Amino acid sequence: MTGSTAIAFAIGLPIFGVILILLNDRYPNIRDTVTLTISGCLALIVFGMVPEVTSGGRPTLTFLEIIPGLPIAFKVEPLGMLFAMVASGLWVVTTFYSIGYMRSHHEVKQTRFYACFAIAISSAMGICFAGNMLTLFIFYEILTISTYPLVIHSETKEAVKAGRTYLGLLIGTSVAFLLLAIVWTWFLTGTLDFTPGGILKEKADGPILGILLFLYMYGIGKAALMPIHRWLPAAMVAPTPVSALLHAVAVVKAGVFTVLKVIVYIFGTDTLAGIGQDDWLMYIAAFTVIVASCVALTKDNLKARLAYSTVSQLSYIILGAALANSLGIIGGGMHIAMHAFGKITLFFCAGAILVASHKTEISEMKGLGRIMPLTFTAFFIGSLSVIGLPPLGGSWSKWYLMLSASEAGLVFFMLIFMLSSLLNIAYLMPVVARGFFSAPEKPEHHDTNKPVGFWNGLNIGKIHEAPPFCLFAMAITSGGCILLFFYADKIYKMLAPVAGIQG
Amino acid sequence: MTEHLAALQVVIPLLCAPICMLVRYRDWSWSVALFGSWSCLAISWLLLQQVMTSGVISYHMGNWVPPIGIEYRIDEINAFVLLIVSAIGAIVTPYARESVRAEFGVNRVYMFYTSYMLCLCGLLGVTITGDAFNLFVFLEISSLSSYVLIAMGKDRRALKAAYQYLILGTIGATFIVIGIGLLYAETGTLNMADLANKLSKNPINKTIGTAFGFLFVGISLKLALFPLHLWLPNAYTFAPSVVSAFLAATATKVAVYVLLRFLFTIFDIKISFGVLPLESVLLALSIVAMFVASVVAIFQPNIKRMLAYSSVAQIGYVILGISFININGLAAGIIHLFNHALIKGGMFLAVGCLFYKIASVNIDKLAGIGRRMPLTMAAFVVGGLGLIGVPLTAGFISKWYLIIGALDRGLWWAAVLILLSSLLAVIYIWRVVEVAYLKPSPDGNNHIEDAPPSMLIPTWVLIGSSIYFGINTDLTVGVAKQAARQLLGGG
Amino acid sequence: MSLFGLYNYWIVVFLMMAGFYVVVAHENLIKKIVGLNVFQASVFILYITVGKVQGGTAPIIGENFTIYSNPLPHVLILTAIVVGVATTALGLALVIRIKEAYGTIEDDEIAALEEEP
Structure with missing residues (x-):
């Protein structure tokens, strides 16, 4: 299969799938x-396209x-390739998880x-492979x-309200600014083609570039830069597989991916670093990193x-892009993949806990780790990866x-990264x-009235785990977190041409 | 035969009208109207082809040579408007069969088709003619027949709406006659090309200024430019479904064409925008229209009235594009003329389908309708996305050129306002979507009972073409740019 | 002299304003139409005045006359009168239907009736 047909298939195949899914409404x-x-x-x-792209094909x-x-x-370049690999690979895993989750949770309107x-x-x-900004915008x-x-899957009042926030902020920012x-x-x-080195070079002077940067950064609402991040917590009313794949991977990463694309291919890192109009962006991103973490501390709801x-993690990537040097782009691009695996694992666990x-x-989760050991182990691995401890991606x-x-000479932002890790x-x-060390409040509560069956969960002795399909998905993603630690150099090599590093 | 196409464009619907009256039986008169509207479409398509290949067509009515005789003059812009009007007419007629049968008394059906054909004739005549007074006559033919059409609405408030429109419409038309009369007093001619020629040679004096003022106000009334839009919401709300769709898609569009013709062809840009600060007036009025009408639309309990206010706002976009007086802005105005006709026509047809089934157009009554009439509501939603200006819909193309026009003019704040106002469209469209899809239907009735195919197909033809022209813009952008260039006198 | 010479135009302006005032100010639907007619009549006079040529006769070719009034405005205004008559007829027909439907032809009373349901 040539690269061009592969692009057409990558975008067309899921649509073909939609038709089949709708036709089989009655046969789950x-x-x-x-x-x-x-x-x-x-x-x-998608993975079939990798060799061509890494060897310099476009x-x-x-x-x-x-x-x-x-x-x-459409034009495939390494950054998009990486994002496409992450999104399509994790879709398979999430599908396994969804089947387990949706059936066990007896969700309606599964079709x-x-x-x-x-x-x-x-x-x-479409976003991954977009060859110009208009195409990207359409798919966005x-x-x-x-x-x-x-x-709004549940169609409750709360969900409809959240849906309004979601749609209002995302459509609003994209139409008004982007x-x-x-x-x-x-x-x-x-022109709007994504061109290495940027297209705005010498086309506009500093202040206009500054305004454009502002419009782009706040136009890309999916990147959840504060204060337009509200839609993301609101979107958590969705079923967990949606939160996992879309609101930890596909949608939010589409946002930061667009940010990277704009900075690398529209502005050009050299242009951006040269004019010094992006200082505010670094500070806003740093602010988002710290404040969102602090807000996270106050939330008792796991998904929130x-x-x-x-x-907070998305702003790492924006900060990396705003630093506008090659290591920042590589770090940002890599973080798309690393954070995707870590965070999807955490969401899978949150869903598994809800289901089981x-x-x-x-x-309420005191001592739950003893009843759901596998889930909590996966959660542990995912957490370590998000925190950034070796040997995890x-x-x-x-x-x-x-x-x-440090290369940009901005020690302040190094400190921000460290503080955020803490x-x-x-x-x-x-x-x-x-989960592991606190004593359960009502130890016997979980042992009774549990529906038993393949789709409803795994029950062995005192252990009540999530359905096998969910466990399988969690195992893969947490395994992925570990594997990525050892394969990071592949990602580095892949992204090197984007960041302007040869070899 | 081909040399008489220009005359046939008007004569065919004019002849169909009395035939509809004479045959009386409802399906026969419908067939006559169908024949009339489809042959108009064919003719306007041929005319457009002819204009695009071999330039301006000048047809002398009854072989009387202009400027004494009446001339029909077709260039890019009015060929394009002819196509819009006749295409909408051709699509609406098949839809009318079921809808009219349901909404009218059996014995009054033929009257509908008679007035409908007259209205079509009037609108096409306004567009095609090259004679200023002839324009007034056709304008009155279309207006009188549209008063009749609106008064045919089931609700008694339709009568009131028609009466209100009659008073305001007649005042507008009379203003136009005064303007034309003053121009005649000054130049001694009524032929548009001749008028343009003589006006460009004469020094600008008070008579010309006054004529311009009267014409501008009169036409603005007809095209419902804010704040002269008061007749429009009631008229569109209480008219029969078919009539709302037809008028929303054509009547104001033709009036905009007349404005373009007077501003750019008859009066030179120097007069139009030199004597008065018209540019700023249009800019201000259109922006106010975009915001005020959209906000009002958000609070309407009646879906037709909501769409009517949305039309007032959309006319604001068209006028805004014109006020930029550059190629991109003017092209944006003309493109939006076309795109909005498709989108709003399609949405009104969708609303007509709803009315056909549930006999109400109040938003409260639409709970759960998305599940009961999936195809109808889907058409409404796609049309709504077009109004918002989502990419891949026709509305996006309009907005794109509108913003380019604004930036071209250095009015970046206008570009911001254009985009902000389209967010208001998100609100009023989504309000309907939430009710239709997310509220359970009151009686728990969820089985599918969509409108009949004869109504659904025309609806989807319009909505589908609004998508098509969002993806393939060769026709719209090509013609609009050429027309804009011609209006600005760049050849 | 000039004031007297523009006598017709003063009449036109007066009729125009009077008619317009009646249309706007009166609540009675019939009176509105009367006002509309006065308003339109002012335009007819305007056109005919424009067509007048000093010392000209009716535009019929005869041996003794060389100066004629301009016939075109007359023709135009004949058309406009026809349009005006049609408008009036339609307006009156609508008023009759409104009377049947609402039981009144006063604008404010109709507005009050519409408020109720």
Whole structure:
């Protein structure tokens, strides 16, 4: 399969899946098998493109011109390749998890759930491979709209309200700021293609670039820069698989990925570093990193705590991009993958706890680790990766980000990264500690009235674990966290051309 | 035959009208209207092709040579508007069959088709003619027949709305006649090309200024420029579904065309924007329209009235584009003229489908309708996305060029306002979506009972083409840019 | 002299304003239409005045006359009168239907009726 057809398949296959999913509304087993098969095929296609891209190939695909001179175009480059690998790979895992979770939780409207999920993945692929800013924007909007039904899945008043926040902030910022920035860029330069070195070089003077940077950064609401981060905690009303894949990986990473793309290919790191208009962005990102961590500390609801943790971690990447040197770009790009594995594991665990023991608040989880040892072990591994301790993947991306700050001579931001790591420990470790070392409040409570069966959970003696499908997914992602520690150099080599480092 | 196409464009619907009256039987008169509207579409398509390949067509009515005789003059811009009007007419007619049968007394159906054909004739005539007084006559034909069409609404308030529109419409038309009369007094001609020629040679004096003032106010009334839009919400709300869709998609568009014609062709830009600070006036009024009308739309309990206020806001976008007086802005105005016709026409047709099934257009009554009428509501939502200006819909293209036009002019704050106002559209569209999809239907009735295909297909043709023209913009952008260049006198 | 010479135009302006005032100020729907008619009539006079040529006769070709009034405004205004008549007829028809539906032709009373349900 050539690169161009692979792009078409990567975007088209999930859409084809949607049709099959809708057709099999009445047959849950066939429908779930379809989702699983499609996700598997997608991952194969995406991973099949890797050799070509790492060896310097840049497959392209161009569709009709929407506006004269401005087609819908795709071009695969390493940053997008990495994001596509993460998103498609984790989709397979999440599908396993979803099947376990949705069945065990007896969720309604599962067909709509799987269909929207597939559309969201398709648009995430579109974002990964977009060859110009307009294409990226189109898929960015489709992603927002297709995830809306997932956020309001339960259709309760609370969910509808959260859906309003979600849609309002994401559509609002993207239409009011991002679109303006895009049109303005087009007006100034006459192109929107992602070009190494940037397209705005010498096309506009400092203040205009400053305004454009502001419009882009606050236009990309999915990157959850404070104070437009509210949609992310709101989105936590969605079923856990959605929070896991979309609101820890696909959607939020699409945001920071867009930030990286804009800084690398629209502004150009040299241009940005040269004009000195991005200081405010570094401080805002640093502010978000610290404040979101502090807010996470105050949250008792596990998913809310994880959401604020995500807000904080996203700003690592923005900070890395704003530092505008090659190590910052590599660190930021790597953090997309590292954080994805860590955070999805944590969300899987949160969902597993909900399914098996119907608990959402951290204060209720005393001693739960003894009843759900596998889940809490996975949570432990995921936490360590998010904190950034070796031998887990998260340590590398933090390492490069800190190196980048020191290279830029900004010791202040090194300190921010360190302080944030301490805060990570403070809000993640108590969950594990409470689970394993605190005495359960009502030890016998969990032993009775548990429905037994393959789909409802694993019961062996005193242990009441989540359904096997969920456990399997958690095992893979937490294993991934460890593996990534040893394969970080591959990611480094892949991203090196993006950051302007040869070899 | 082909040399008489220009005349046939108007004559065919004009002849169809009395035939509809004479055959009386409802399906026969419907067939006549169907024939009339489809042949109009074919003719306007041929005319557009002819204009694009071989330039301006000048047809002399009854072989009387202009400027004495009446001339039909077709260039890019009015060929394009002809196509819009006749296409909407052709799509609405098949839809009308079921909808009209449901909303009218059996014996009054033929009257609908008679007025409908007259209205189509009037609108096409306004667009095609090259004679200022002839324009007034056609304007009155279309207006009178649209008063009748609106008064056919089931609700008694339709009568009141029609009466209100009649008074304001007649005042507007009379203003236009006064303007034309003063121009005639000054130049001694009524032919548009001749007028333009003579006006450019004459020094600007008070008579011309006064004529311009009267014409501007009169046309603004017809196109519902804020704050002269008062007739529009009631008229669109209480008119029969088909009429709302048809008028929303065509009547104001034709009035905008007339404004363009007077501002740019007949009066030179120097007169139009030199004598009065019209540029700032248009800019201010259109921005106020965009915001005020959108905010009002958010608070409407009636979905048709909501769409009507949204139309007032969308006309604001069109006028805003015109007020930039540059290629991109003007092209944006013309593109939006077309795109908004498709989107709003399609949405009104979708609302007509809802009315057909549940006999109400109050938003409260729409609870759970998304599950009962999935195709209808899907059309409404896609149309709504177009109003918001989501990429891949036609509305996005309009906004894109509008923003480029604003930046071209150095009005970056106007660009910001354009985008902010489209966020208001998100609110009023989403309000409907939430009720339709997320509230359970009151009687727990969830089985699917969509509108009949003869209504759904036209709805989806309009909505589908609003997507098509969001992806393939060769026709819209190509024609609009050429028309804009011509209006600005760049050749 | 000039004031007297523009006598027709003063009449036009007066009728125009009077008609417009009636349309705007009166609540009675019939009176509004009367006002509209006065308003339109002022325009007819305007056109005909424009067509007048000093010392000209009716535009019929005859041996003794060389100066004619301009016939075109007359023709135009004939059309405009037809339009005006049609408008009035339609307006009155609507008023009859409104009377049937609401039982009144006073604008404020109709507005009050609409408030109720």
